[in-house]
Amino acid sequence: MKLFTTQSTKLLDQLTLEYEPIDSIDLMERAAEALTEEISKTVSPDRRLYIFAGPGNNGGDALATARLLLGLGYQPAVYLFNTMPSHRLSTDCARNCDRLRATGITQFYEITNQFTPPEIQRGDVIIDGLFGAGLHDPLSGGFTSLARYINESEAFVISIDIPSGLFGEWNPDASPDRVVKADLTLTLQTPKLAFFFAENTQFTGRVKVLDIGLHPRAIAETATDYYLTTAIDVVRHLHTRAKYTDKHDYGHLLLAAGQYGMVGASVLAARAALHSGAGLVSVHAPRCANLILQTAVPEALFSPDKGEEHIEEIPSNRRYTALAAGPGMGCNATSIAALKHLLQEVKQPLVLDADALNCIAQDPSILQSLPSRTILTPHVIELERMFGPQTSDADRLKCATHVAVKYDIIVVLKGAHTAIAMPDGSIYFNSTGNPGMATAGSGDVLTGIIGSLLAQGYSPEEAAIIGVFVHGTAGDIAARQEGEEFVTAGDIVARLGQAFKQIKTERMQ
Structure with a gap:
């Protein structure tokens, strides 16, 4: 709209x-x-x-x-x-x-x-x-x-x-x-x-x-630069699955996430990616995460890092169709170096969240290395860590818009009406979501969804818009069924199937 x-x-x-x-x-x-x-x-x-x-x-x-x-x-x-x-x-x-x-x-x-x-x-x-x-x-x-x-x-x-x-x-x-x-x-x-x-x-x-x-x-x-995303807008971009396909037709996401004490973030993101349609998901995490991930997300492949407790390098092998990095990854000299090396090598679509953004905040030169149309998904605090304090939501949106245009990237500014700033200066506000989604791990789930959509061949613009809308719809279903206070990130993941079904009903109306 x-x-x-x-x-x-x-x-x-x-x-x-x-x-x-x-x-x-x-x-x-x-x-x-x-x-x-x-x-x-x-x-x-x-x-x-x-x-x-x-x-x-x-x-x-x-x-x-x-x-x-x-x-x-x-x-x-x-x-x-x-x-x-x-x-x-x-x-x-x-x-x-x-x-x-x-x-x-x-x-x-x-x-x-x-x-x-x-x-x-x-x-x-x-x-x-x-x-x-x-x-x-x-x-x-x-x-x-x-x-x-x-x-x-x-x-x-x-x-x-x-x-x-x-x-x-x-x-x-x-x-x-x-x-x-x-x-x-x-x-x-x-x-x-x-x-x-x-x-x-x-x-x-x-x-x-x-x-x-x-x-x-x-x-x-x-003409306008401003849009409000609705189900009708989303459904026309959703892919239809053909009968004679296999898992390789739906992409392979590499998710770089987790460190000692923060493996839960990688679990949530991996589950969200799998429940959003990716054919394959590999989780690249420190070796300490092996047992947790293999137990909690048996559908995901485990890609062990050489580090025992922290990620020290992030592969960009061509067999991956998209990459996501940041949830629970940690922000130290090692992770900053791993992110910088990844950006020099990566050719696939990329979404960065959480600690990947905190790495950028510590070393702003990383911004110059971001591939065109990379997706950043900061919440308000992460945005201000990277680009300085702002006095209002309006100023934050102006900041996100400026950054998206300057670096030719997509900035997903998370909030009550998550705003997606595109490289051409346009803004897409989201119409789904509720205060119950203000809970730990909710952003990790969004990263998994967007990464999954990128892996399946959606454009970065489509992946950002659809991912945010589906994420909010799943949160709305969870809140409607259980109440806003009850909602956790895991509840959002559990409603992703219902969210996709609900959105697709627009196609039949």
Whole structure:
């Protein structure tokens, strides 16, 4: 699914008006109908409802929604803040203002100067339609006071499209005093980029996307660098297995992982790789791991390192179709040297995680040796170890994007909406996963999945996108069946088969 910036959304609207064709006021009515339907599911007509509308098109959406709610038996008190120096409303906001007045509404107040706030109580509902994603400057003056007033009330707050005061993309200076804090954000057509950053969840609350029917051709023709991965996106890339095949047709992954006291990481990654379809998996680990691996993962081949407790070298034999390195591998002079030597020799697709990333953090020169389209899978701490501290999720994404483009690699920045930064500057956010997956070993499982997909012949871009989505789907199944608190990395591995089956059902729908 494409995601669009604020500027791109304006173009989408214009193209929809042209291609349907449809008037802008009618498109606004379509948005209001979607908003009204969702609000009526959430708020009963007997609750006190306050609608705050601004002078632009976000305010127009709010006024149109107020009129439709009146028709359903709601009795909203509507406040239109027309306090700009020119006292001019946008064209469609003005038209919806006239339409609302024509209903004979008794509680309609157009604020042009002083505002006397109503006495809002716990259990009341506020609909925030002050400003949309096109806001250019932070809230100031009376609108700052209004945002503070809304936030200090004990009402349930619903924001239209985006909480007022929040920008659609980057919010480096977002202040709790200058942004409305919504309990529910009803966003139109697609999520805003800002919704994927942890620092903004204090403002957005729960987010629900409402389809307002923007023209498919407009969506197809409008370029973007941002995407949200869904099952439909994934299923079209999944390979279909032919009847007359054997294990060699599904690749051979070499997994370099484990050290004394950390063999469990190699076990988890190997299991994940095998349960994601690799025909063969060889685990290259120190000799101390032999008994554990042969017992815990008998399906995997054991490739003994010359080291007894730590990996001292990583082979890149041509019989392997892909390599994965890092889980539990350790980060010392020996492992750094082994990684550097591997990068000089490797010709196969490669994914690096965990201690391989910590090796890079200790010796940044390794970055220069990464083969094109190598996949790195850092979590936040690992990213900052390699590239320095960042102040927000938005800054971390910018960092990951810069690194991916600079070194021609793929960076999988793990988190609530894992973001995959591609070498061409595009970003793919993941739509699966849950907080139960914040558990030891979860990243090792992801490494195994991605490595397995690489071994099977998926491109690095496909392996990263599909691997992250499948990993999250398996975690969601585990959480749904057992509860988020129960989930361990092993539970994610155990649900990989169900995850693939669930995704493939999209092909039959």
